[in-house]
Amino acid sequence: xxxxxxxxxxxxxxxxxxxxxxxxxxxxxxxxxxxxxxxxxxxxxxxxxxxxxxxxxxxxxxxxxxxxxxxxxxxxxxxxxxxxxxxxxxxxxxxxxxxxxxxxxxxxxxxxxxxxxxxxxxxxxxxxxxxxxxxxxxxxxxxxxxxxxxxxxxxxxxxxxxxxxxxxxxxxxxxxxxxxxxxxxxxxxxxxxxxxxxxxxxxxxxxxxxxxxxxxxxxxxxxxxxxxxxxxxxxxxxxxxxxxxxxxxxxxxxxxxxxxxxxxxxxxxxxxxxxxxxxxxxxxxxxxxxxxxxxxxxxxxxxxxxxxxxxxxxxxxxxxxxxxxxxxxxxxxxxxxxxxxxxxxxxxxxxxxxxxxxxxxxxxxxxxxxxxxxxxxxxxxxxxxxxxxxxxxxxxxxxxxxxxxxxxxxxxxxxxxxxxxxxxxxxxxxxxxxxxxxxxxxxxxxxxxxxxxxxxxxxxxxxxxxxxxxxxxxxxxxxxxxxxxxxxxxxxxxxxxxxxxxxxxxxxxxxxxxxxxxxxxxxxxxxxxxxxxxxxxxxxxxxxxxxxxxxxxxxxxxxxxxxxxxxxxxxxxxxxxxxxxxxxxxxxxxxxxxxxxxxxxxxxxxxxxxxxxxxxxxxxxxxxxxxxxxxxxxxxxxxxxxxxxxxxxxxxxxxxxxxxxxxxxxxxxxxxxxxx
Amino acid sequence: xxxxxxxxxxxxxxxxxxxxxxxxxxxxxxxxxxxxxxxxxxxxxxxxxxxxxxxxxxxxxxxxxxxxxxxxxxxxxxxxxxxxxxxxxxxxxxxxxxxxxxxxxxxxxxxxxxxxxxxxxxxxxxxxxxxxxxxxxx
Numbered sequence: 150x151x152x153x154x155x156x157x158x159x160x161x162x163x164x165x166x167x168x169x170x171x172x173x174x175x176x177x178x179x180x181x182x183x184x185x186x187x188x189x190x191x192x193x194x195x196x197x198x199x200x201x202x203x204x205x206x207x208x209x210x211x212x213x214x215x216x217x218x219x220x221x222x223x224x225x226x227x228x229x230x231x232x233x234x235x236x237x238x239x240x241x242x243x244x245x246x247x248x249x250x251x252x253x254x255x256x257x258x259x260x261x262x263x264x265x266x267x268x269x270x271x272x273x274x275x276x277x278x279x280x281x282x283x284x285x286x287x288x289x290x291x292x293x294x295x296x297x298x299x300x301x302x303x304x305x306x307x308x309x310x311x312x313x314x315x316x317x318x319x320x321x322x323x324x325x326x327x328x329x330x331x332x333x334x335x336x337x338x339x340x341x342x343x344x345x346x347x348x349x350x351x352x353x354x355x356x357x358x359x360x361x362x363x364x365x366x367x368x369x370x371x372x373x374x375x376x377x378x379x380x381x382x383x384x385x386x387x388x389x390x391x392x393x394x395x396x397x398x399x400x401x402x403x404x405x406x407x408x409x410x411x412x413x414x415x416x417x418x419x420x421x422x423x424x425x426x427x428x429x430x431x432x433x434x435x436x437x438x439x440x441x442x443x444x445x446x447x448x449x450x451x452x453x454x455x456x457x458x459x460x461x462x463x464x465x466x467x468x469x470x471x472x473x474x475x476x477x478x479x480x481x482x483x484x485x486x487x488x489x490x491x492x493x494x495x496x497x498x499x500x501x502x503x504x505x506x507x508x509x510x511x512x513x514x515x516x517x518x519x520x521x522x523x524x525x526x527x528x529x530x531x532x533x534x535x536x537x538x539x540x541x542x543x544x545x546x547x548x549x550x551x552x553x554x555x556x557x558x559x560x561x562x563x564x565x566x567x568x569x570x571x572x573x574x575x576x577x578x579x580x581x582x583x584x585x586x587x588x589x590x591x592x593x594x595x596x597x598x599x600x601x602x603x604x605x606x607x608x609x610x611x612x613x614x615x616x617x618x619x620x621x622x623x624x625x626x627x628x629x630x631x632x633x634x635x636x637x638x639x640x641x642x643x644x645x646x647x648x649x650x651x652x653x654x655x656x657x658x659x660x661x662x663x664x665x666x667x668x669x670x671x672x673x674x675x676x677x678x679x680x681x682x683x684x685x686x687x688x689x690x691x692x693x694x695x696x697x698x699x700x701x702x703x704x705x706x707x708x709x710x711x712x713x714x715x716x717x718x719x720x721x722x723x724x725x726x727x728x729x730x731x732x733x734x735x736x737x738x739x740x741x742x743x744x745x746x747x748x749x750x751x752x753x754x755x756x757x758x759x760x761x762x763x764x765x766x767x768x769x770x771x772x773x774x775x776x777x778x779x780x781x782x783x784x785x786x787x788x789x790x791x792x793x794x795x796x797x798x799x800x801x802x803x804x805x806x807x808x809x810x811x812x813x814x815x816x817x818x819x820x821x822x823x824x825x
Numbered sequence: 826x827x828x829x830x831x832x833x834x835x836x837x838x839x840x841x842x843x844x845x846x847x848x849x850x851x852x853x854x855x856x857x858x859x860x861x862x863x864x865x866x867x868x869x870x871x872x873x874x875x876x877x878x879x880x881x882x883x884x885x886x887x888x889x890x891x892x893x894x895x896x897x898x899x900x901x902x903x904x905x906x907x908x909x910x911x912x913x914x915x916x917x918x919x920x921x922x923x924x925x926x927x928x929x930x931x932x933x934x935x936x937x938x939x940x941x942x943x944x945x946x947x948x949x950x951x952x953x954x955x956x957x958x959x960x961x962x963x
Contacts, residue, residue: 540858541858551854556844763915774915
């Protein structure tokens with residue numbers, strides 16, 4: 150099976166080389182058959198990479214420990230779902246997964262445009278294939294997951310095949326249901342941005358710099374952005390329930406790596422609207438989407454290379470050099486292309502007023518880019534300071550928090566205001582009509598909150614803005630529903646459904662914004678966190694906030710995969726019993742590593758979060774760490790709603806006639822571009 | 826440039842300056858010097874009062890819990906540093922004998938290190954090459 154996987158990878162490499170040659174030559178010489186054969190090669194490369202992925206899954210499922218990668222990340226007693234998830238438990242497998250997703254996306258793009266004859270698509274596929282080739286290079290020759298173990302006996306030239314009796318086991322921290330889906334979802338996001346960026350580059354190469362490429366990749370960009378966002382939130386959720394330090398985000402380089410392309414991607418999604426509607430910001434959009442693509446590669450590089458130390462980065466390795474070379478080459482090529490094509494990228498209009506939709510979108514972009522730059526700076530500063538000053542200086546969470554609190558609040562403000570401003574210039578009358586009631590009501594709410602005890606400035610402003618933005622969104626829905634009910638005589642439910650279904654982009658966007666509001670409510674809760682620690686034997690109790698916890702039992706147990714110690718804690722709130730919590734300390738047998746299993750009681754108001762930190766050496770009692778984390782549930786809720794809104798934005802327009810019309814309009818755009 | 830564009834530019838400048846200010850303030854608050862044990866010994870007095878990060882391998886058998894504090898010793902290239910952890914968060918699961926740990930805190934005048942934060946890298950076996958040990962033996 151390992152040989153089979155290896156062979157498939159080599160074949161994939163060969164057909165990808167052919168695909169690149171055929172696609173670019175086919176485009177240069179305008180020989181359609183040649184380009185077409187390149188497209189078939191794209192399918193073939195997807196086929197072969199899929200075969201090697203199946204081979205690796207099979208090796209894990211059958212516990213073939215002769216393969217080094219399997220021996221390192223799996224063991225016999227590991228549950229099957231984790232054996233399969235061990236596919237992306239280490240470096241080589243994750244890189245193969247990247248390639249796999251990329252070739253699948255390339256095949257989908259090919260399939261979508263199978264009937265469309267267009268230079269733009271041909272060149273875009275060529276550019277995607279170049280990225281595929283880079284990753285296949287790593288898969289085949291540097292980070293091959295099918296490498297085998299062997300023993301070299303003295304006197305023998307050939308090592309003898311060797312399979313240990315059991316594997317070393319998957320890192321216990323990765324043995325969590327979220328870890329089965331978090332990496333794939335994140336990768337779908339990372340890889341997804343390759344497609345829109347390839348179209349942007351192709352537009353530069355072929356001079357088709359109208360709005361066709363923006364229209365073509367809108368869904369791809371949204372899809373990638375949605376996956377990336379959900380992936381990040383799943384990662385936060387995993388850190389929260391598995392790592393046991395009471396938080397969900399630590400500004401760790403690995404987290405930052407996924408956050409940066411999300412920020413630039415968000416900026417792109419907004420400024421692309423301006424290009425579609427107003428023919429402005431063309432250079433800017435190309436720059437943004439290419440930057441997002443490079444940041445995706447950079448993020449993969451950060452987690453793989455060990456250049457900045459992180460708690461959950463993978464092994465240090467030599468692939469870093471190749472990543473840097475690839476990023477540098479692509480970056481320089483893009484910059485040159487943009488300069489060469491600058492004449493084609495002229496804006497057709499300019500700003501009229503600071504109180505306009507255009508200007509507010511520009512502020513949105515500015516803030517998202519600034520936010521991205523801050524993360525980049527903070528993450529890479531140790532590297533820069535060492536290179537320039539010879540002194541390694543790291544920047545901790547206070548840096549990020551100082552910048553992100555005001556920046557986040559400004560973003561939240563824009564979320565509410567920008568969608569309701571008029572294009573060009575907004576009159577005072579329209580400002581008054583859209584914002585009077587939301588503003589008045591949220592000021593009242595803020596005053597009430599102030600007297601209810603919310604005295605810290607940042608959360609108070611956050612709650613005020615959250616209410617303000619929610620009200621502006623609600624009013625938009627009410628107006629839309631009301632108008633439909635009057636015009637079409639529909640019931641409330643029907644009117645709401647039709648309103649969203651007929652204007653998916655607009656109302657899907659509002660739903661995403663509402664998800665953002667919920668996220669901010671979740672973030673603000675952190676201002677009111679409480680914590681306590683105590684040593685508990687059976688019968689001992691500890692108090693935090695309104696809660697009292699009594700330790701009823703300390704118990705040791707044995708399972709095939711791990712040993713555990715468990716504390717049974719009876720929780721009561723204001724004297725009334727509410728629930729039992731069972732935090733555990735586990736020691737995994739294969740890896741001899743211990744983990745703390747968090748137990749918590751989660752409500753919309755707050756989470757009571759308990760950690761079994763260890764057994765005290767002197768007393769033999771359990772060291773229990775307690776946290777009260779208000780409003781954290783709102784994060785998961787907000788993430789879900791964002792995902793929902795994104796899906797609504799992506800859904801195809803209703804009715805075939807309309808989509809046929811859409812396709813015709815797009816074909817017109819494509820052909821008119823070719824004449825530019 | 827027209828006056829309306831000027832107003833937009835002014836807005837941009839305000840945002841950029843504000844970000845720069847918050848960034849600078851946060852930088853002062855969040856920066857920490859990443860030092861090896863050797864560099865720390867060389868710095869001597871200059872190290873007092875600065876936020877320092879120091880990395881090393883936890884010496885076998887030196888982890889002792891004393892009330893809320895945790896005493897241990899870090900080792901790097903045969904140099905040692907005795908440390909005490911006084912932070913409130915639980916020590917990470919991966920922190921144990923023989924792992925590489927990064928401590929953040931202050932270098933004290935008695936030559937010991939007070940750690941307010943500990944990060945431990947995953948047990949080194951995840952990073953070691955599995956095959957190399959066997960490949961040369963027998």
